[in-house]
Amino acid sequence: MNYKISPRAASLAPSLTLAIDSKAKAMKAAGEDVVGFGAGEPDFDTPQHIKDACAKALADGFTKYTPSSGIPELRQAIADKFARDNGLTYKPSQIIVSCGGKHSCYNVILATCAEGDEVIIPAPYWLSYPEMAKLAGATPVILSTSDKTEFKVTPEQLRAAITSRTRLFILNSPSNPTGSVYTPEEIKALGDICVEKGVLIMSDEIYEQLTYDGATHKSVASFSQAHYDHTIIVHGLAKAWSMTGWRLGFLAAPEPIAKAIDAIQSHSTSNPTSFAQKGGVAALNGPQDHLKSWLAEYAKRRTYAWQKLNSIPGISCVNSKGAFYLFPNISKLGLKSADFCARLLEQEKVAAVPGIAFGADDYLRISYATSLANIEKGLDRLERFCKTLAK
Ligand SMILES: *Cc1c(COP(=O)(O)O)cnc(C)c1O
Helix, strand or coil: CCCCCCHHHHCCCCCHHHHHHHHHHHHHHCCCCCEECCCCCCCCCCCHHHHHHHHHHHHCCCCCCCCCCCCHHHHHHHHHHHHHHHCCCCCHHHEEEECCHHHHHHHHHHHHCCCCCEEEEEECCCCHHHHHHHHCCCEEEEEECCHHHCCCCCHHHHHHHCCCCEEEEEEECCCCCCCCCCCHHHHHHHHHHHHHHCCEEEEECCCCCCECCCCCCCCHHHCCHHHHHHEEEEEECCCCCCCHHHCCEEEECCHHHHHHHHHHHHHCCCCCCHHHHHHHHHHHHCCCCHHHHHHHHHHHHHHHHHHHHHHCCCCECCCCCECCEECCECHHHCCCHHHHHHHHHHHHCEECEEHHHHCCCCEEEEECCCCHHHHHHHHHHHHHHHHHHHC
């Protein structure tokens, strides 16, 4: 049988992250002592009061379809969050709850991009953005950055990349994979250009709460009415509430875009899981004290890992200001990032994600969403590995 795969599906790049991850998992299952730096999710458990709210919803029989864009109570809680944390006014009708922040991103791209449109994506990028643009029939336009500018695009770079086909600019600060955080001034400068040129901004703010060293997050939507009108904010419960498996993301958009996304979602996934949404309400309206201890723990690991990485000959690493990733430069060690990671896993049983997966072959992504003991062990092994390369 000759199965014909659609050109759009066939155009997708297979996930390098998953290839490394499945090899690491297979080694672990075979009893090998693998240290994983690949995790894209917090290692903390979901706070108990959130689980309790979900369990109660199940016990109460809250197990049926809900409105496809989410229960009113949750959309209101999200609108309240934007008012409280970001000074942004959204009506619940401008909020869409989706099956994860990733699903929110995909909905935004599908609702705004057509065949032949261009989507500007700074690299290193979260690896799903370009593939989502391709699924919508649009063309990803990649803007390269390096550790010399802390992986930030400049206003000049953005301006030069905009054409009459440009539809969307994707901004992700704090960033996965680099951990870099744009300053409010830098965000405003990029937003100003998009407003001037009539380009929409998809601002992925899922790591909003995870910043260090006094870095502050400011949403591009918050600078003026014009910025607000050009911005769709994507967010979710995965990272700051450690709810990756719950599949709950959300977005806030100008009304016509929210309406289009509501239609898309009503014909694709329908509503996010009913009882999970009740947990989402508890997460947003309940106490936020868990964050303080998580942030203190992340900060400790980040400092240790950053110092240790920079002590290894051949590696240099800018310190991240957000999320839970470091993005060390390995270009002096003479291996492409995929080879580097494959050999690191084989020789030292350390799993890291090659930078090439994020459009930056000179780097690795190290997640510090794992215990300090693991970080110490894994980085000692990385050091030993790098010494064998240097010889
Ligand atoms: C984790 C993540 C998301 C959303 O993840 P979900 O699990 O789908 O909620 C979105 N954007 C970035 C950059 C992320 O790292």
